[in-house]
Amino acid sequence: MQNFNDLSAFATVARERSFTRAAARLGVSPSALSQTIRNLEERLGLRLLTRTTRSVAPTEAGERLLRTVAPRFEEIEAELAILNELRDAPAGTVRITAGEHPAISVLQPALKRFLPTYPDVNVEIIVDYGLTDIVAEGYDAGVRMGEQVAKDMIAVRIGPDIRMAVVGSPAYFERFSIPQAPQELTGHKCINMRLFPWGLEKDGRELKVRGDGQLVFNNLGLRLSSALDGLGVAYVPEDQVVQHVTDGRLVRVLEDWCPPFPGYHLYYPSRRHTSPALALLVDVLRYRG
CATH class of the missing domain: 1.10.10.10 (Winged helix-like DNA-binding domain superfamily/Winged helix DNA-binding domain)
Incomplete structure (x- = not known):
């Protein structure tokens, strides 16, 4: 040149x-x-x-x-x-890929605080349950569980520990007995998420349960509403059902098989190529609990 x-x-x-x-x-x-x-x-x-x-x-x-x-x-x-x-004065678009639950429970509340302060920053969130290659797909960052983040990525914890919950409606459990052990889920109508087994653990013993059922969704809202409608037993994040359990609309079972595990992390390739907008958003999202 x-x-x-x-x-x-x-x-x-x-x-x-x-x-x-x-x-x-x-x-x-x-x-x-x-x-x-x-x-x-x-x-x-x-x-x-x-x-x-x-x-x-x-x-x-x-x-x-x-x-x-x-x-x-x-x-x-x-x-x-x-x-x-x-x-x-940071500006531009930050593209993030995330699962539905972290998008709802972590990213959305943070954006409520972040965006009014930086009106020239746009955020695009793509909900995707796969392990997306953020570099190849042109994303600035991704959100996944800590153990799912590749070792060559910079990972920042953005949420507390997570627990899952196995729930069904009172009407459902009038027709089907309450399971006392994971093996008993084979006799229940499980509301499943495609390709994702239910991870249950107790006293160091881990089980991957794939129960049969009539419904399979890749959407958290549909799994939850189907459980509320009495169509089966669902395996969903605890924070999404606490109020329903308190109100008596759902019954929680196998709680002792659902220990907490490390929460969500935001990950991105390199600090050297981090845009000012992403750097600020990372700081807002960083978990300080």
């Missing part, structure tokens, strides 16, 4: 009509600046400036070159100024 420093130097001299003033503006000596312009003229095979003992003025070729290149350098300078402003 060509180095355009000499063109920028020429534009400065032509506008200032003085090697001395232009040199002071560029932070170089007048003699060095004069040599730069001389080298440019030799490279182009054209005289660009008419020099006298009192003044400097563009030639016809110099005027034409000035009209062409000066606006381009002004555009570049203006864009760099905007980028400097972004450093102080």
Whole structure:
């Protein structure tokens, strides 16, 4: 690639009509600046400036070159100024991939605090249960359980420990007995999430349960509403059913098989390439409990 420093130097001299003033503006000596312009003229095979003992003025070729290149350098300078402003006043779009539960329970409450303070920042959240390659898919960050974050990523904890809950409606348990052990779920209508077994644990013993049922969803709201409608037993995050259990609309079972586990983490590739907007959002999301 060509180095355009000499063109920028020429534009400065032509506008200032003085090697001395232009040199002071560029932070170089007048003699060095004069040599730069001389080298440019030799490279182009054209005289660009008419020099006298009192003044400097563009030639016809110099005027034409000035009209062409000066606006381009002004555009570049203006864009760099905007980028400097972004450093102080973050702007732009932050794209995040997350599961439905962290999007609802962690990201949404944080955005309520974050967005009014930074009106030039936009946040796009894509709900996805897969282990998305955020670099390949063009995301700035992702949200997953701590153990699901790749080792080469920077991970920041953004939520408390999580517990799951196995729940069903009172009407459902009038028809089906309350399970006392995970193995008894085989006799129940389980409201499942595709490809995700129920992870149950007690006294160091871990079980992955895949109960049969008529319903499979990849949506938290539909699983919860189906449990409320008495269509089966659901395995959902505890915070989503606490009030329903308190109100008697749902009955919690197998609670001793649902210990807490580490919560959600926001992860991203490198601090070096973190935008100011993402850096601020990370700080807002950081769990301090």
